[in-house]
Amino acid sequence: MNPIAWPDPQRQQDFQAWLQPLVQPFNLLPESLHEAVADASTRRYLRIANGSGGSYIVMDAPPASNNVQPFIEVAEHMRGCGLHIPSIFAADEGQGFLLLSDLGSLPYLKALLQTQTQDDKTEANRLMRDATQALLKWQSRGEAERLPLFDEAFVLRELHIFKEWCVEREYGRQWDETQLKWWAHSCKLLAENIAAQPFVPMHRDFMVRNLMVCPPEDGNPGVLDFQDAVKGPISYDFASLLRDAFISWDEEQELDWAIRYWEQARKLGLPISADFGEFWQQLEWTGLQRHLKILGIFCRLKHRDGKPHHFQDLPRLFAYAIKVTTRYVQLSPLTRLLQELQGSMVETSFTLR
Numbered sequence: 001m002n003p004i005a006w007p008d009p010q011r012q013q014d015f016q017a018w019l020q021p022l023v024q025p026f027n028l029l030p031e032s033l034h035e036a037v038a039d040a041s042t043r044r045y046l047r048i049a050n051g052s053g054g055s056y057i058v059m060d061a062p063p064a065s066n067n068v069q070p071f072i073e074v075a076e077h078m079r080g081c082g083l084h085i086p087s088i089f090a091a092d093e094g095q096g097f098l099l100l101s102d103l104g105s106l107p108y109l110k111a112l113l114q115t116q117t118q119d120d121k122t123e124a125n126r127l128m129r130d131a132t133q134a135l136l137k138w139q140s141r142g143e144a145e146r147l148p149l150f151d152e153a154f155v156l157r158e159l160h161i162f163k164e165w166c167v168e169r170e171y172g173r174q175w176d177e178t179q180l181k182w183w184a185h186s187c188k189l190l191a192e193n194i195a196a197q198p199f200v201p202m203h204r205d206f207m208v209r210n211l212m213v214c215p216p217e218d219g220n221p222g223v224l225d226f227q228d229a230v231k232g233p234i235s236y237d238f239a240s241l242l243r244d245a246f247i248s249w250d251e252e253q254e255l256d257w258a259i260r261y262w263e264q265a266r267k268l269g270l271p272i273s274a275d276f277g278e279f280w281q282q283l284e285w286t287g288l289q290r291h292l293k294i295l296g297i298f299c300r301l302k303h304r305d306g307k308p309h310h311f312q313d314l315p316r317l318f319a320y321a322i323k324v325t326t327r328y329v330q331l332s333p334l335t336r337l338l339q340e341l342q343g344s345m346v347e348t349s350f351t352l353r
Contacts, residue, residue, distance in 0.1 A: 004035060004046065011062065018097045019058075022090055026099070027051040033058075036105075042066060047102065054102070057086065061096035068093050071227035074147075077201075078226060081141040083134055084219030085226065103222035108208035109246055116247070128241075130220045131211055132261050135203075135237055140268045142201030150202060150232030155191045155289060161296030170299040171341050179340075182333035189330055193285040194233045198271035202232035206240045208247060234265075234272055235279065239287035243320050245294050245313055258283065281328070288324045288331075291317045318342045 006012040022028060032049035036057060042065045046058040061068050068091065078085050086100040108127060115124040163183065167173050175183060203210075203226055212222035238261050242254050249257075262279055265272045273279040295317045301307040318338065325335040 004033060007042075007062065014095055015060065015097060018092050018095060022099060026056065026089065028056070056089070057100040057102045059096075059098040059100060061098070063094065063096045066096050068096055068098060068227075070229075071098070074226050074229045077142060077146060077229075078138060078223065082137050082219075084214060084222045086222070086224070103212040103214055103224070106213040108211035108213060108221060109244075111213045112208055112247055127213070127221070128257055129260075131206075131208075131241055132238075132257070132264070134211075134219075134221060134223060135206060135241065136261075136264055136268060136270075138203065139200045139234065139237070139265070140270055144199055144201045144231040147201060147229050147231045150194070150199070150204070150230040150236075152191045152195060154230075155194055156187055158293040158296075159187050159190065159289065161300065162292040163296070165296040165300040165303065166292075166298075167337075167341065169303050173341070175337075179337060182337055186331060186334040186337070190285060190289045193282060194236075194289065197233035197235060197282055197286070199231050200234050200270065202230050203237050203240075204228045204230055204232065206237035207244045208241070209244075233282070233286055234270065235283040235286045236290070239283045240290060242283070243287045243291070245291075245298075245310075245317060248316060248319075255280075284324045284327070285331075288321055291320045295321070 006015075019028070019030065023030060027050045029049045029051060032055075033046055036045045036047035043059065043061040046060060047055050048058055049055045059068065059071070061071075072088060072091060072093070075085055075088060084103070086103060088098055088100055090099040091097070108131065111127060112124060115121070115127070163175075167175070203223070205225055205228060206223075210223065210225040212224065214220045214222045238258070242249070242257060258280065259276060262272060262276050266274070273282065295314060298310040298314060298317070302311050318341075322335065322338050322342065325331040325338060
């Protein structure tokens with residue numbers, strides 16, 4: 001086998017014992033095993049070739065910190081909605097090993113970054129149109145009641161990640177009484193915005209790193225990393241797609257895609273606001289809650305987990321957050337808090353592209 005770092009020898013032995021009975025039925029080539037992509041958690045994905053020129057993906061999800069049952073359940077749910085997701089050929093839920101179909105090696109992120117480099121608006125529109133259609137299938141056909149609820153406690157826990165890991169750990173700030181009141185006020189507004197929206201099936205990480213470019217006949221895009229799906233606000237997944245942590249678009253382009261999504265959602269009878277302006281505000285505020293959470297997560301990855309490679313994307317996330325807070329007077333206390341951390345961005349109107 002190619003050298004793969006294992007957290008401990010026992011994990012490697014468990015994996016080899018699980019894989020061996022699968023080698024013949026699936027014509028696997030164990031010596032081809034290599035890491036396909038690392039996850040922000042302790043979960044990771046390995047690629048293994050077969051003797052027919054194809055390949056499979058192995059999910060390695062140590063059970064001490066992962067539970068593969070939601071992945072299996074949501075996979076079945078999404079497949080029933082017509083989404084293109086990995087097939088599960090073998091699973092050991094107790095040990096956290098799954099053998100999955102391989103949806104290819106071209107992530108949406110890479111493809112969309114290439115469209116920006118080549119100024120290929122036609123291809124960017126095609127890819128985003130396909131992603132929007134997949135999202136609409138999930139929202140209109142999925143059963144939200146089967147999923148955990150993205151409630152106020154959930155929202156506030158996520159916001160606390162920003163305060164603990166970004167504000168306090170990364171920037172070394174301890175807010176005074178006035179600043180804590182500003183933060184509590186801002187959290188209340190963001191939680192109320194989410195609670196006021198219609199709730200639908202929500203992927204919770206519907207961003208371009210979790211979408212794969214696939215042939216049209218197979219269904220584009222392939223959708224990954226869906227195990228954390230919840231019942232949540234209708235604007236969340238589209239906000240995740242539109243204002244991604246790793247790629248940005250001009251606001252004119254954002255609005256064009258958002259209007260198209262909104263029009264199609266209304267035609268499908270989804271419970272979306274009849275006023276686009278109201279939906280756009282919901283989307284911006286919901287995206288703000290997500291971006292604050294991700295700022296905290298990226299700082300936590302750096303300080304707690306020794307994974308600093310996402311840290312370079314903090315300026316993009318701060319720019320998203322500052323753009324929204326300076327647009328709505330209700331969020332002005334949050335602008336002050338962000339300005340104290342990243343004042344130069346506010347003062348110079350930091351751009352996203």
